[in-house]
Amino acid sequence: MNKTISINLGGFFFHIDEDAYQKLSRYFDAVKRSLSPEGRDEIIKDxxxxxxxxxxxRIKNEKQVITLSEIDEVIAIMGQPEDYKIDEETSYSNERTYTSSSKTGRNKRLYRDKDNAILGGVASGFGHYFNIDPLWIRLGIVLIVVAGVGSPILIYLLLWVIVPEAITTSQKLEMRGEPITISNIEKKVKEGINDISDKINNIDHQKIANSARSGANQIGATLSDLFLSFFKIISKVIGLFIIFFSAMALLGILIGSIFMIFSSSLPDSYIFNNFHTPLDFDVPMWIQGLLLLFAAGIxxxxxxVLGIKLLVTNMKSLGNNFKYSLLAIWIVALIGITYLGIQQATAVGFEGKSVKKEQIFIQPTDTLFVRMQYNNYYAKSLYERENHKYTHDENNKEIIYSTKVRVHFLKTEENQPFLQVERSATGKSHKEATSRSEKIRYNFDIQGNRITLDNYFTTAFGNKFRDQEVNIYIYLPNGTYVKPDESIQDYDRSDNDFFNLHYDSDEYIYQVEGNKTICTNCPVEDNDEESDNEDEDTVEKMSIRVNNKEINIDVTDDRLRIEAE
Structure with missing residues (x-):
């Protein structure tokens, strides 16, 4: 049984067993012995x-203990100190090239290169990433600015904030796509030391040449700090908003989906009457709940997580395995929703209807009375409305009850009025939709000049709800009188250009005159709106009596005509 030791390595705490700790210590001692004193501390730190x-x-959780196997894997990647001999001429070379021959790009990451920066180092970073000279990137930005295309400055500032700066030696090696091994770290550190030494030796010769660039760099550094501070504040605010709204939405999705998942134990009547989902109820509610949770919740x-990262910059990564697993689940959920959505669309892709026509025989001087009635077994008032409701009829059979009934008053050229009832529904084929419409049970009654219409219809529960509805068309010949009951008001869907039902009273009688139905006994104020809509060439007449003589005054098209009798 080995001891477990807690160590602080690179700012992180790890639990390591005693044998692994001893081997790691020996490895670091060997590395120190192989390094020259110049820059040794910085190399060891990197x-x-x-x-x-x-x-x-390589660790799955914070409690996992690092063993000899993990130490061997790391040493295999970093290499043994005695395996590396650095060529002084190549190690200390100051020349930087951007060809692809020395960069494999296998482990390359995008960073900002402040060592070769004019402002923020964005162009230099992209130059390393794409293996091209950053000069071409800078020229491209200048040309885009001159051409006035897009917002390259704003994009540059955003990249300045988003792309991290290569600070450590490891990050600089990653930026260039070089393996992070002991030899490369030592090489990079010594290059930096030689760069500083050369600059000190040549400072007198370069003082004048670099004065302008030094001033530009100072201005750039100041602007960089200002922009970074500003965008950091903006990113924090944006992060707070993202966290708040995403957390609220995620909480709602969680509650809704969990309720749907566990609703399978609820009665069918409760689900049908209280849940409204885009998918068919043929799909179990728990499946719909899971799809909602994964498709919207992930x-x-x-x-x-993005909002939290904007607030907490050093937040630990979720791990690739976890992220890719969630991504795979999300894709599967989207595929499932797409498939079920297509199934639902095809299930209501066709519309069918069945039509029943009934002749109404009345005298030209008769008034046609129309009223709606309800069944007090399903409702206690004419104004209780249900688009679709799962219930039972008087014989305790499962049915769908709906008040989706519409009344339309229209004109006909026939001599007698007639009534046409159209029952409609949808289905995955025209034949199925028509068959489903024929199974709608709707009743009406015609007794002489009185029409009584049900305000509801029913259909068997097995027919499902497929946009079933009933439309009643009452065709009226010219000159017909009609008196709609007050109960018609909420069900009338007539074209107002032909029949404009007044809602103040159910005592009004209407008559079809030409292409319009007029109210014969409405108060003057109720007809004001109709009078305002008449054409400007409407004839206005007025009669007055003067000295027992009647004078008729007609105004037609702005012309005045006066006749005395």
Whole structure:
């Protein structure tokens, strides 16, 4: 049984067993002995940081203990100190090239290169990433600005904030796509030391040449600090908003989906009457709940993590395995929703209807009375409305009850009025939709000049709800008198250009005159709106009596005519 030791490596705490700790200590001692004193501390610090990153990639949780196997894997990546001999001419060379021959790009990451920066180092970073000279990137930005295309300055500032700066030696090696090994770390550190030494030796010769660039760099550094501070504040505010809204939305999705998942134990009547989902009820509610949770919840979860990362810059990564697993589940959920959505669309892709026509025989001087009635078994008032409701009829049979009934008054050229009832529904084929419409049970009654219409219809529960509705068309010949009951008001869907039902009273009688139905006994104020809509060439007449003589005054098209009798 080995002891477990807690160590601090590169700013991170790890639990390591005693044998692994001893081997790691011997490895660091060997590295120190192989390094020259110049820059040794910085090299060791970078090596520790890199090894800490490798340990983090290999542990699944904070309590996992690092063993000899993890130490061997890390040493295999970093290499043994005695395996590396650095060529002085190549190690200390100051020349930087951007060809693809020395960069494999296998482990390359995007950073800002402040060592070769004019402002923020964005162009230099992209130059390393794409293996091109940053000069071409800078020229491209200048040309875009001159051409006035897009907002390159804003994009540059955003990249300045988003792309991290390569600070450590490991990050600079990653930026160039070079393996992070002991030899490369030592090489990079010594290059930096030689750069500083050369600059000190040549400072007198370069003082005048670099004065302008130094001033530009100072201005750039100041602007960089200002922009970074500003965008950091903006990013924090944006992060707070993202966290708040994504958390609220995710909470709602969680509650709704969990309720749907566990609603399978509820009665069918409760689900049918209280749940309204885009998918058919043939799909179990628990499946719909899972699809909702994964399809909407996973993007909201990642959005929440993004908001937290904007606030907490050193937040630990979720791990690639976890992220890719969530991505795979999300894709499967989207595929499931797409498939079920297509199934639902095809289930209501066709509309069918069945039509029943009934002749109404009345005298030209008769008034046609129309009223709606309800069944007090299903409702206690004419004004109780249900688009679709699962219930039972008087014989305790499962049915769908609906008040989706519409009344339309229209004109006909026939001599007698007639009534036409159209029952409609949808289905995956015209034949199925028509068959489903024929199964709608709707009643009406015609007794002489009185029409009584049900305000509801029913259909068997097995027919499902497929946009079933009933439309009643009452065709009226010219000159017909009609008196709609007050109960018609909420069901009337007539074209107002032909029949404009007044809602103040159910005592009004209407008559079809030409292409319009007029109210014969409405108060003057109720007809004011209709009078205002008449054409300007409407004839106005007025009669007055003077000295027992009647004078008729007609105004037609702005012409005045006066006749005395």
């Amino acid at each position: 090596i520790e940081s890199r090894i800490a990153e490798l340990f983090q990639e 993007p909201l979860f990642f959005l929440l």
